[in-house]
Amino acid sequence: MSRKLKGFSVTGMEKAIVRPFKRPNALCRLICFPWAGGGTSHFAQWGKLFSSSIEVSVVRLPGRESRAKEPFAKDMTAVINEITSALLEDLQEKPFAFFGHSCGAYISYAVAVHLKEKHGLEPIHLFLSGVYAPHSEAFLLMGRINEVKDEDILEHVQFLGGTPSEFLKNEDIKKHLILTIREDVSILKTYSFEKAERKTIFSCDVTCFDGSEETVHDAEAWLNITRGDTSIYSLPGGHFYLLEPSNEIFLIKHITKCIENAAL
Secondary structure, X not given: OEEEEOOEEEEHHHHHEEOOOOOOOOOEEEEEEOOOOOOOHHHHHHHHHOOOOEEEEEEOOOOOHHXXXXXXXOOHHHHHHHHHHHHHHHHHHOOEEEXXXXXXXXXXXXXXXXXXXXXXXXXXXXXXXXXXXXXXXXHHHHOOHHHOOHHHHHHHHHHHOOOOHHHHHOHHHHHHHHHHHHHHHHHHOOOOHHHHHHHOOEOOEEEEEEEOOOOOOOHHHHHHHXXXXXXXXXXXXXXXXXXXXXXXXXXXXXXXXXXXXXXX
């Protein structure tokens, strides 16, 4: 499907997936899922940091960046279907891995479950970053996002870091950020993680990353979703540990090693 926009067409792939550094001869595709309220800019730069064996794509949900005028997704099913539709042909073509941070990790897991159940496809590695296990009390509290005041969300955003201070000084940007976070987190409560966990067991390896200064995320519980090898890494920093250059270097090297070993 495509739509016309000022003389050219925008396909579902171009809307939902950003791939600024195309590598058609890459050994594997790494699909990145941003955090709640986040855009594609950070992970898009990963495309030039990885070796030529890995091509990086970033998921872009409606309601932000070039899709700012589109309505937000209503539920996880809509998100899963759009991402699957945009990526399915590519994922059938060569090996792929998922990296999701925070809210993006939940979405990456839900998409992986759908691909395995409906299309018999599975990532060669699932990287989950800065995320609570779905059955934890903290995760359940996220489902009450609509009860939280704007100022409390803003305070939490400032506490976590990761958002440029100049953005928070602009009223329009600040309001849109709060709205986007509300909408992104609301998507999570429309999906039964407990049912998915009972039903679908992966065979791929799973790695969890976390910031050492972050609240304990009970990452060990994620390791029950696969029969493959599992590991957990705690890196210096808080929730947005991955924005630290030294941590990013570690992530790039470690993810590359995992993918290249799995794809050989």
